[in-house]
Every structure is written in C-alpha cells, then in structure tokens.
Amino acid sequence: PAAFRAAPTGPRHWSLPCGRIVDRPRFGWRGCLLDVARHFLPTREVLRFVDLAAAHKLNVLHLHLTDDQGWRLEVPRYPRLTEVGGWRRRSMVGRGTPDAFDDRPHGGHYTTTDLREIVAYAAEQHVMVVPEVDVPGHSQAAIAAYPELGNEQSRLLDVWPSWGVNSNILNASDHTVAFFRDVFDHVMEVFPSPVVCLGGDEVPTEQWDYSPLARRRAAELGLARPADLHGWFVRRMVDHLHDRGRRALGWDEILDGPGLPAEAVIGCWRGVETGHRAAAAGHDVLLCPEQHVYLDHRQSEHPDEPVPVGFLRTLADVYRYEPVPPGTPDAVAARVLGAQAQLWSEHLDSPRRVDYAAFPRLAAFAEVVWSPREAREPDGFERRLAAHHLPRLDALGVEYRPLTGPRPWQTRPGVAGRPR
Template sequence: MSSTAASRWDGLLPRPVSVEPRPGVFPLGERTTMDGPPKVVEWLRRRLGTTTGLALPPHRAPDVGFRIDSGAVPGPEGYRMEITESGVTVTAHDEPGAHYAAQTLRQLLGADALRQAPVSGEWWVPRGTVTDHPRFSWRGCHLDVARHFLPKREVLRFVDLLAAHKLNVLHLHLTDDQGWRVEVPRYPKLTEVGGWRHRSMVGRGATDTYDDRPHGGHYTGADLAEIVSYAAEHHVTVVPEVDVPGHSQAAIAAYPWLGNHPDRRLPVWDRWGVSEHVLNAEPATVDFFLAVLDRILELFPAPVVCVGGDEVPATEWEDSPRARRRAAELGLDEPRALHGWFLRQVIEHLHSRGRRAMGWDEILDAGGHLPPGTIVASWQGERGGERAARAGHDAVMCPEQSVYLDHRQSDHPDEPIPVGFLRTLTDVYEYEPVPAGLSDEAAAHVLGAQAQVWTEHLDSPRRVDYATFPRLCAFAEVMWSERTHRDVTDFERRLNTHHLPRLDALGVEYRPPDGPHPWQTRPGAAGRPR
C-alpha cells in the first residue's frame, strides 16, 4: 500500500472506533455505480457527482461500486465499511449510520472531494475496513442568530459543516433582547419591529462603543421549513429556541403590553448583556407565547424545543404593583417566583403537544417542580447537569468554561474582541462531557454535549468561521470517539496534515494554528477577558 493510501486511513476525523487498512486502492470511474437507502444514496450521488463529474448510476451487474445494506453493527448510527478491489460495501445500523459512512467515504477520497466542482481527474479510496459508531446521541452545536442575523444560505452552509463532522443537533437561538428572527403570522410586529435594531454595540470595552448601523433580518416560515428539510437530509435535528421570560426585550418592543410597563415604549436592545426588561405574567402574555410556540411546533418537527429560562432579573416584578398582585393571586411567596411559574406554563404546554422542553440550568432554581421529561442544558459549569442527572432529568452539557466557542482562543495580542475564558484547541479537545463521580445510573442521563456559538461579537459569517473552527473539529471528536481512543497529539497531527485542507476545500475561514491573519483581527474593538 502506498504511503498516500495509508495516510488517508490515518487522517480520518473524528477518529473511528477501528480501522484495518489493506494494500491497494479502489478507483472510481465511469463504471462506478451506487445503491442503497434512497435518501442517503441520492445525497451522496449529488455530492460526489458534483465533485467528481461521475454519473454514479444505480448498480448493474457486473459493475463495481458503492453499496449500502442494513445489518447488525454496534450501536445506533453505527456502520461498517469494507473497501475492496471491486467496490465499497457498507453495512449500516440505520439511515444515519449510512450517512456517516458516506461522510467517511468523502474524507477517504481526499480533500478535493469536498469542493463544489471537479478539480481532479483521478478518484480513488484506499482498501480496508472501518467500523464506527458515536459515543453520544446528542452531538450538538448552538448557533445564535438573534444577536447577529445570519442569512439563510449561511445557516444551510453551517448545517453542511456540522454534518461533515458527524454532529447531529443544530440548536438555533431565534429570539433575544437584540432581535426576533422567526416569522409568526399571527403577530407580525415580532419581525416588523422586533426583527431589527437601530445600532449595535462594538466590543466590550470600559466605555460603550456603537457602530450606528441598523441591523436585522428574519426567517420566513418557508425559510425555516427549508432549513429543517435540508438539515434532515444531513441527519441533523434543528432544535429551536424561544427564550422566556427573560431575554425578551425585542418581543416587548414589538408589543409593549407584554412587558411590565405597557405605557413605556422600549427599543430593540442595542447592548450586550442581560436586560432587566422581562415579560409580565398576565394570562394574555402566557397565551401569546403559547400561540408562538404552537407556530414553532408547526415549523420544527424536532422532539425537543428550548424555552430558555436563563438570566431572568426579578427587578421589574419586585417593583411592579401589578406583578406583586399577580404573584399573590397565584399563591406565590414572592414576585421572583413568577420565573418558575411562567416556565411551567410553557413547558407543560409543549409536553401536552408531545414534545420535550429544554431549558438552561437556571430552570433548576426557578422555583417549584420541574416537569418530568424536561432536559437541562448545563451552561454555568457542570453542576447544573450533575444535579439534573442525579435527580433523574436528562442533561446536555454545555459549560461556558469549556465549550463556548465565542470565547477567546489565545492570549495573542491580535486576537479579535477577546472575551470570556481562554479556551484553546487543546482545551476543547480535552473536555470530558460526563462529570467525574456520577453513578452509572446518573451518567446515563447525560445525553451528550453542545458547543455554543454566541454572536454578540461575531457580526459576519467570516467571524463565525474564525471563532468556530477548528475548535469545533476538536469538539466533534470528543463527542464521537470514546475517551480511550482520543489522543491530543495525534488529533493535532491529523488536523494540521489532513483536516485543515478539508476546511480549505469547504471554504471555511478558520483561525490558523499560529494566530489570526491580518484581516481576521479587529483593531480598536475592545474585549473583556475573564
């Protein structure tokens, strides 16, 4: 076997469970055919046909080609792929497993197989066998489109990048103080008013600085249906988030009666941080958001919907005679208990519709009983996830100290808008989603983890690329590969030698290993390191 063929097996990312290389290669050509599950085969035929210029028609004996069959392989989403001199045979546990086999095949074809048009005349894959399956069922990435809107084409591209790394959840943060991004026909002002702001804060210096440039955008129902359908083709589940009862200033700007001062007209917020303007707890406001969630359920078939629940200041409720009366009417001890009461209304509504609610870990302390089936997203560290798992609730680990990809990547003086914790590529790779000390029973409630891409300081797709990659590549291997199969030195070798050329082929403007390019810096935009 040539050293080039051997290196292709050696460069897979995420690292598979097992690889058995053999001498020789299988060449793709005009006689190469393709058969298997229609959705997977059509997806791969479209991708490889565009890249190679080959037709890859259905199988006709005695042709050789790529065939996918169902069969017994370890674990959901698992597959076994054998490449011989006569073709490629995949045995997949299920359709997602077949799709991940197809993603592995793209890597084995070389970086140019990830381009949008042919740049090579020869296509081959090394002979051998790979057996693979993921460690976690929830391998997610959160994308904030509320702070800075991303056009639909960029969300579709982001789905491509998640799927290429065998990630399977896109948590789409659709609403916040700074913008409302989902069209709700019953309430058009949510996007007409709440969908844009007059200006945006730049950086997080000692003195507030603004760009004085209007910013906005939203997705129509058709846009979101397209995103969901496209993601489903890639076996990515889109989990929508509508954040309540805090982080709601954009909604209150659109409909002032949702707030605690209905006579006061608020703008869509132009600052970063936590707004003190929260929803009131009147029946009409609850009904408003139940109707919004019903629209979300129409658009998103995901089994899980995130209701936020994080960072909810009680100041307005405590200062408002109306809120104090409402708390007393509901039999609550104090106005701040409206936080938990409001969340229970929306969570129980989702559960009555056959979906599961997810909320940030503040929902554990919002007061009252957390409805069974609620998923806790542990962002303030790992303690919330541990508490949830020990109490029998499922948890998704997303601690800001470890997997917030908007946080700075180095102490390099040119690092653009250096905010948050310092988390290098190596730091992300060494993250362990299951906290030490959990019993086996509790650990089974850790569904997986989720990298977070918040966009206060990521105002363009190029900035999103820079913050996200290649750290998301490290996170993807953490989520897919068993801990005993991970080695940071080997990962960095595979990344630098094999995977960065793949990102180049995909057009990803990642952060170079030795620091930002000059055009990736942001001189004059102050940060706030932690």
C-alpha cells in the same frame, strides 16, 4: 480534500484500500448552538453551517432565534415581532468602557418557508434543528413589538442594541402566557424536532418586585415572592409543549422552579454541578458548560486576538474537554444525552467571524462527542488536523483561525473585549 469542493478540480474518482470500519458515536446528541438573534445570518449561511456540522458528524443544530437584540422567527399571527422586533437601530461594538456603538442598523428574519427549507435540508444531512424562543427573559425585542408584554407599558422600548443581561422581562399576565403559547404553537408547526428550547436563563426579577401586577399575581398564586413567577411562567410553557407531545429544553436556571416535570431536558451551561443536580432530580442532561465549550470565547492571550471575551479556550483545551469525567456517578452519566458547543454571536457579526470562532475548535469538539475517552490522543489529533483536516476546511471555504494565530484581516484593532 478535493472531494469537499463544490465542483471537480481534477480527477473525478479516488480509490480507497479495502477495509472494514467499525465505529459508532459516543453520544446521541452531538450539537452546536448557532445564535442568529444577536447577529442575523441569511438562510444560505445557515444551510452552509448545516453542511459544516454534518461534515463533522454533528447531528443537532440548535437555532437561537429570539433575544433582546432581535426576533428572527416569522409568526404570522403577530407580524410586529419581525416588523419591529426584527431589527435594531445600532449595535454595541466589543465590550469596552465606556460602551461603543456602530450606529448601523442591523436586522433580518426567516420566513416560515425559509425555516421549513432549513429544517428539510438539515434532515437530508441527518441533522435535527432544535429551535429556541427565549422566555421570560431575553425578550426586549418582543416587548418592543408588543409593549403590553412588558412590565412598564408606559415606557416604549426599542430593540436592545447592547450586550449582557437585560432587566426588561415579560410580565406574568394571562395575555402574555397565551401570546407565547401561540408562538410555540407556530414553532411546533414549523419544526418537527421532538425537543423545543424555551430558554429560561438570566432572568432578573427586579421589575416584578416593583410591578403591582406581578405582586398581585404572585399573591394570587400563593407564591412567596414575585421572583417565584419565573418558575411559574416557565412551567406554563413546559406544560404546553409537553401537552403537544414535545419535550421542553431549558437552561439550568429552570431547575430553580418547583414542580418541573422530569421529562424536561436541562441544558447545563453554568458548570458540571448543575448536571449532577438535574440528574438527581430525574432530568436528562445536555452538557454545554461555558467554561469549556463556548466557542465565542477568546482563543489566546495574544493582543491580536479579536474581541477577547470570556474564558481562554484554546484548540487543545476544547480537545481535552471530557463531558463525563472519571468518577461521575453512574446515575448522572446515564442521564447525559450528549454535549453541545455554543456560538453566541454578540461579537460574531459576519459569516467570516463565525468561521473564525468555530474552526478548528469545532472539529476538536466533534471528536470529543464522537470518540470514547480512551480513543482520543491530543498529539495525534493535532497531527491529523494539520496534515489532513485543515486542507478539507480550505476546500470547504472555511475561514478558520490558523494554528499560529489570526491573519491580519481577522483581527479587530481597537475593539475592546472583556476577558474572564
């Protein structure tokens, strides 16, 4: 463990027995999503998370950079995206009834230089940074900055302070399509990754149903209903990325739109059946089901568990996750690029909370995506974790969740969750 500290605290040399290690990763994509849109993390904390990912042989950091609650990516052509969209007046606390807020402004963004630093540092650690700019939903921060992007332009919006699915989505005008092409052009200048994520998930279409512009646009395009603009809008962004030599990654809702190019990668978050559907349509698949690998979800049923949201997923549950279970059709298995854990940050408002949610479950996930199914053994993993790996996390300064439950300062008394 001392080898993981920032400076020597004892002997500077360690001896190892002679031997030969023959090993290789099971999947080429071993990723973790870090949501910096809901709660911003300074550059130094992103670099630290890169170190932690690399120490666990994860090779993809998926940075979720924009959402209703904040726009974290500098785009020089559109400065209001960060001047206005980069901060909110307050934040929802937990998921209780009624909603509770902290009335504390929250914000921050990354300059182009910051992002280039993150990309370069990650590359030195053999980690690819995949950026995400979410369209056409999860976009209220952008609409607050540039109201002409929205459907109700007479109603000025603030950056959204709440959690959940938001009805304020982008409009389907040529101006909005061109605006986000410009945004993605800047993203591609900063991020050299061959894959760029455009989101595409959780898009309520009621505003389009009532918008004269959307109804007219749908009719001009020969679409059966305004809701079909979702697939049309996503296709515009997918084609733009592909025309410039990148591959689009989108969440599995983008499968619902017709004519999606087979080159698009599908992030399957709603369940294994969407992976089968994507593979059948000729798409490569990234497995990230919320039922198994959403690490912001609660870790126990104990009343001290902080902000208990989502599904119960213990350390043992994560270790038991099998991305390609027995019986998976060969045609589907061949399309699986890998798997990705998710750290959505609605309830992770500090680096300490990120540590608590991620570890040691991310260590279990790392072994799932590295080791073949037959090489994994739960009892052996837990023994190795307790005897050897938790001391390494201690040396790295990770404030992980103890195996016996949260420490008193890791609890959130009085903050309600919403378990599923």
